[in-house]
Amino acid sequence: MTKANVANTTVVVKGGSYQPSRIRVASGKQTRLKFPCKDASPCAATVLFPDFEISEDLPMARDKFGELPAMLAGEYTFHCPMKRSLGSLIVE
Template sequence: MADIMKILVVLVALMAIAFIAYWFLAPHKESTANAQVGQKGQAATVVVKGGYSPQTVVLKKGMPGKVNFQLKDSTACLSHVVFDDLGVDKDLTKKPQTTVQIPTDKAGEYDFACGMNMFHGKVVVK
């Protein structure tokens, strides 16, 4: 009986370690971030510098959502962000931060890219 308890304790400890590793390492590797949820909705920030960081942002379904793009790159390449599916093409050079409203009425994925379709990112609604 005591041995079973020991095994259980070890298993629980291993699961806790795996859970922590998942939270801290997996999102980092895949460069995924969840939107910050506030009283008026949710917002995610994407830094535009030699690409998109994070590359994937996750919004919750059914809550007003937006993604704020912060341009920190001076190349013409990344000066526009294009959401083909949403008909959005924004010039990021006008303001330090440019907001794109994301429809969250249904689950889905919205790909975005630079004006020349070289760098890619994704907004996931789930």
């Protein structure tokens, strides 16, 4: 896949939340997410994308890269295992 077909976004995990918590990407593009984790709580150590059956470990103080496939338009949630930290991926 060419770089033009990949959306790159950074989501910082800090203070029990995702920053930003709402991400907009274009439909039909693969999405590459960078998750720098700055939160030591055990729940922040994992992010789940239930619509895609994806679970990614987020090592503390290291950037973790995750990739999502090209998606159809819609809104997809992501969250920590306990659903305390919530986010939305809006595909337009």
